[in-house]
Amino acid sequence: MVLPGWLADGAAKLMQRAPRGPRLPSEVAFTELPATTEEITIPTRHGQLRAIRYSPPSGPAGSGVYLNLHGGGFVIRHPEQDDALCRFIAFHAGVTVINLDYIPAPQSRFPGPVEQAYDVAAWAAAPDRPWDGGKLAVGGQSAGGALAAAAARLAFEGGAPDVALQVLMYPALDLTIPAAQKWAPGREKFLVRMGPVFNSAYCPDVRVRAHRLISPASDADTASLAGIAPGLVISAERDILRDEAGRYAQxxxxxxxxxxxxxxxxxxxxxxxxxxxxDVVLPVYEKIAEAVRVAFA
Known part of the structure; x- marks a missing residue:
């Protein structure tokens, strides 16, 4: 289903006004991990963007940097939902984490959020940062995973910045297939309902949804990825995005x-x-932190 643009945009803006969802249970909030945070602003072609910087226990000097891109269907703006993951990576991988508050759709449609992610990655990799910009990873969840994959793709194609790792958690990597067609028995339905809003607000023209920076898991993208940043892909059995994550992993x-x-x-x-x-979340976060440590070794 393709929603009229005015309807998708209106629904997206209503979702942006909604308060953040329930607080995470303490067992997966990892508030026991100390976090040194600072609000910063980062210049991009789309203006100054807000971000929260998490410094590792030993301080940023000499550490690599991990750019985190939150989820929310390309339309919701709640980077604070990733506080637990960011503090975990900063503490256990010993790196600086940049948790970006990018401008979502419909205020910034494709390719706007991709360009924001890439610009911040390039900024983070600059040699005059407090951390080691030569050690850069990008990662994200859901829509943020799509933006991380796109930023890594642009870096690969353009030869800079040098991305050592991409972490894609339940990423949205094929918008050529309507959300309803991704559903199968045993899978959740909330993205089936919300998918038309997200997709139409982010990329209203269905013909553009085959673009390699939107749908790298689709049949339309056949370019070689030899030389792209190594990836850790995480998918979930009951998620309608599971298959496209698997295709991109392949x-x-x-x-x-x-x-x-x-x-x-x-x-x-x-x-x-x-x-x-x-018991489910901790091994995944540990795997991410391990992948970052190995990539930066």
Whole structure:
């Protein structure tokens, strides 16, 4: 289903006004991990963007940097939902984490959010930062995973910045297939309902949705990915985005650029914020932190 633009935009703006969802249970909030944070602004072609910088326990000097891109269907603006993941990576990987508050759709449609992500990645990699810009990773959840993959693709195609790792958690990587067609028995339906809003607000022209920076898991993108940043892909059994995450993991594997594909049983989209216990979330976060440490070694 393709929603009229005015309807999708109106619904997206209403969602932006909604308060943040329920606070994470303490067992997956990781508030026991100390976090030194600072609000910063970052220049991009789309203006100054706000971000929260998480410094590792030893301080930023000499550490690498991890750019985090939050989810929310390309339309919701709640970067604070990723506080637990950001503090975990900063503490356990010993790196600086930049949690970006990018401008979402409909205020910034494709390719706007992709350009914002890429510009911030290039900024973070500059040699005059407090951290080691030569050690850069990008990662994101859901729509943020799509933006992370696109930023890594642009860096690969343009030869800079040098991205050592891309972390894609339940990413949206194929908008050529309507959300309703991604559903199967046993999978959740909330993205089936919300998908038309998200997709229409982010990229109203359905013909553009086959673009390689939107749908790298679609049949339309056949370019070689040999040489792209190695990827850690995380998908969930009950998520309607599971198949496209798997297809992209296969593309990375074919390019010898897949670190691992974790396909989690019994959980759904945004499992780390939507009810999964510490027994599920902790091993995933540990895997991410390990991948960052190895990539920066």
């Amino acid at each position: 593309r990375l594997r074919a390019a010898d650029a897949l670190i691992d594909h974790l396909d989690l049983e019994g959980v759904g989209h945004a499992f780390n914020m939507g009810g999964a216990g510490r």
